[in-house]
Amino acid sequence: MSFLRSPSHIQASNFWNDIKLINEAVARRVIEPGAQLWNIPLKVREDIEGYHAMIGRIMAFTIELLELPRMSGSGKAEGMRGAALQQFLLNCDLVLGELEHRKLGEKERRNRSDELLMENLTAAWLGLYFLGVPFVHPWEKVRRLAVYRGGFPSGGCIAKYIGDVYRLARHRVALPDLPVARPSSCSQLDDINASAVLVLSHTPMVLLEDALTYRNDTYATPLSVHELGRRYALLQMMLYIRCGHPVHFLIPATALKQALHKLAGIPDDPGAIPTEAMLRRRVAIRSKIRTWLHETIFTSIAAGQSVRLLKFPLDASGMPTCVLGSKTGIYTLESGSEGLHFAGNELRDSLLGSYRDKLLGVLKLSNVVPAASQAGPRAVSLLDAGKVDEALKDV
Numbered sequence: 001m002s003f004l005r006s007p008s009h010i011q012a013s014n015f016w017n018d019i020k021l022i023n024e025a026v027a028r029r030v031i032e033p034g035a036q037l038w039n040i041p042l043k044v045r046e047d048i049e050g051y052h053a054m055i056g057r058i059m060a061f062t063i064e065l066l067e068l069p070r071m072s073g074s075g076k077a078e079g080m081r082g083a084a085l086q087q088f089l090l091n092c093d094l095v096l097g098e099l100e101h102r103k104l105g106e107k108e109r110r111n112r113s114d115e116l117l118m119e120n121l122t123a124a125w126l127g128l129y130f131l132g133v134p135f136v137h138p139w140e141k142v143r144r145l146a147v148y149r150g151g152f153p154s155g156g157c158i159a160k161y162i163g164d165v166y167r168l169a170r171h172r173v174a175l176p177d178l179p180v181a182r183p184s185s186c187s188q189l190d191d192i193n194a195s196a197v198l199v200l201s202h203t204p205m206v207l208l209e210d211a212l213t214y215r216n217d218t219y220a221t222p223l224s225v226h227e228l229g230r231r232y233a234l235l236q237m238m239l240y241i242r243c244g245h246p247v248h249f250l251i252p253a254t255a256l257k258q259a260l261h262k263l264a265g266i267p268d269d270p271g272a273i274p275t276e277a278m279l280r281r282r283v284a285i286r287s288k289i290r291t292w293l294h295e296t297i298f299t300s301i302a303a304g305q306s307v308r309l310l311k312f313p314l315d316a317s318g319m320p321t322c323v324l325g326s327k328t329g330i331y332t333l334e335s336g337s338e339g340l341h342f343a344g345n346e347l348r349d350s351l352l353g354s355y356r357d358k359l360l361g362v363l364k365l366s367n368v369v370p371a372a373s374q375a376g377p378r379a380v381s382l383l384d385a386g387k388v389d390e391a392l393k394d395v
Contacts, residue, residue, distance in 0.1 A: 007061050007064045007065065007088060007091065008087075008091070009090075009091045009094055009095075011057075011060070011061050011064075012088075012091040012092070012094070012095050013094075013095055013098060014057055014061075015057065015058060015061045015120075015123075015124075016099060016123075016222055016224065018054050018057060018058055018127060019123050019126075019127050019222070019224045019225060019228065020099070020224040021048060021054075022044060022048070022054075022126075022127050022130050022131065022228065023225075023227050023228040023231070025043075025044045025047040025048055025130075026040065026044055026130050026228060026231045026235075027212075027227070027231060028047065029043045029044060029047070030231055030234060030235055030238075031209075031296055037239050037242065038239070040130065040235060041129070041131060041132035042132065044131060044132075045132065051131060054131065055128070055131055055133055058124060058127050058128055058131075059128070059133075059135070062121070062124040062128070062137075065088075065117070065120055065121055065124060065138070066137055066141060067084075068084060068085055068088055068117060069082075069084075069085055070113070070117070070145070070148070071085065071110065071113040071114065085113065088116075088117070089109040089110070089113055089116060090109070092104075092109065092116045092120070092220070092221065093105070095222065096220070096221065096222060099222045099223075099224075100222055102217065104220060108220075112220050114145055114148070114149050115149075115153045115220055115342070116220050116221065118142045118145050118146070118152070118153055118157055119153055119155070119156055119157060119220065119221040119225055120221065121139070121141055121142050122138070122142055122156050122157045122160050122225060123156065123221070123224075123225040123228070124138045125138040125139045125142075125160070126156070126160060126225065126228045126229060126232055127228070129232070130228070130232075139160070142157060146342075146346070149342050150342060150345070151342035151343060151344050151345045152330075152342065152343075152344035152345070153220075153342055153343070153344070154216070154218075154219070154332070154342075154343045154344070155216065155219050155221075155226035155229065156221070156226045156228065156229030157229065158229070158330065158332050158343065158344035159226065159229030159230045159232065159233045160229045160232055160233070161330050161344060161346070162233040162236075162323045162330060163229070163232040163233035163234075163235065163236040163237070164236070164328075165197065165236075165324070165325045165328060165329055165330060166197060166233070166236035166237050166239070166240040166323075166325075167236045167239075167240075168325055168327065168328060169195075169197050169240060169245065169325040169327075170236070170239060170240045170243055172195075172325070172326065172327065173195065173243070173245050193246065193248075193304070193360060193363070195245075195246060195326050196245075196246035196247055196248055196304060197240065197245070197246070197247040197248075197323065197324065197325050198248055198250070198322075198323075198324045198356060198359040198360070198363070199247065199248065199249045199250065199322070199324070200250045200251075200252075200316055200319055200320075200321060200322050200359055200362070201249060201250070201251055201255075201321055201323075202251075202252065202255035202256075202258070202259060202320075202321045203255075203259040203262070203263075203321070204249065204251045204256065204259070205230065205233065205234060205237070206237070206249050206251075206293065206297055206307060207251065207256070207289045207292065207293055207307070207382070208259060208260075208263060208289065208292070209288060209292045209296075210263045210285050210288075211230070211259070211263065212227060212230045212231060212234065214262070214263060237297075238296075238297060241297065241298060241302075241305065242299070242300075244300075244302035244303075244305075245302070245304075246302075246303075246304030246305060247304070247305050247306075248305075248306045248307075248308070248359075248363055249306065249307040249308065250308055250310055250316060250359065250362055250363065250366070250379075251307070251308065251309050251310060251382075252310045252315075253309050253310060253311055253394070253395055256309065256395050257395050260282050260285055260286055260395065261274075261282065263281075263282075263285050264278050264279070264282035264285060265278050265281065266278045266279075266282065286392060286395065289382075289388065290385060290388040290389060293307065293382060293383075293388070294383075294385050294388075298383060301383055305383070306381060306383060307381065307382040307383050308363075308366050308379040308380065308381055308382065309379060309380045309382055309391050309392075309395075310362070310366060310378065310379050311376060311377065311378055311379060311380065312365075312378050312379075315365050315378060315379075316359075316362050319358060319359075319362075320332060320333050321333075322347070322355055322359070324347065324352060324355055324356050324359065326356075327348075327352075328348055328352065329346075329347040329348075329352050329355060329356075330344050330345065330346055330347060331344070331345055331347060331355065332344045332345075365378055365379075366378050366379030367379075
């Protein structure tokens, strides 16, 4: 029988420093002018001195993570396996203190043990991916743990899954299934929308560059994994868009207004008065939307691609943020100030179909031409660069 070990504190500290360096390199490379999106791992390697040794460190840490058990249902960690898990959890807190200057404490570490393990494994997968080393096992364990816990942790894990929705959708277009018979009444547009990725977003990364670096102090792990997960999602989204595949982003105007408040640090309290610095930051974030959307995300626009600002609050009422491919998708719930630690849920089969039907209904409503008596259109296209500033003036 082999002795079960936990990654040491030094290993954990080195691992998270490596993830931080990878995140910084990816941040530079993904959005640089003329970025070679297909070659990001090669560009990241160019930026990291001694990347061979880094790969070895991350892989060694990952192998030990893969051996760690879950916390027992009683919340107690006993025996050799329990000791290894307890040491891992303590190391997580020590690293959080070093990099974020905060700590969880023994009770929270125990209660969030699955989350900590899932986020460490996700960080390992992302780090190896951006170094050009595909290694599926960390994410496979995350997927199994998500089944146990009924969802994915907020932050890096959800962002990684969102990136996979775009990635799988892109592969499915390149290698489609056998054609399916369709009713003769279906139009070409129906065909396009049947395969389109549909996105309902309340903090839309497609519009807000600052969403990439949003800090949430309820996260149990360093910010670098959450930023790296978002950048993986951004990369896969841009690759999908650049290939000219169909995608529709639906963004409620009321949600965008709230997202701007959140990113600017304005308190979610009607009685709180924002500072001048907060208001200036909000204006600055909003002023970057048109440039980010048209010069970084959509360098060209293909048929079947749209970004729509929904003006009627009831059109998408009650629906959470979701990213839906034709075969898989995910919905996420807002974590709130107290944290909702397993906020992302996978969508497949009939439930995915139900969500897609709802969003396709919203998409059709957004095409409705308003009656003369109505104040304005139900939705505004933000891919018309000349209309962006006018559309956002009340947001």
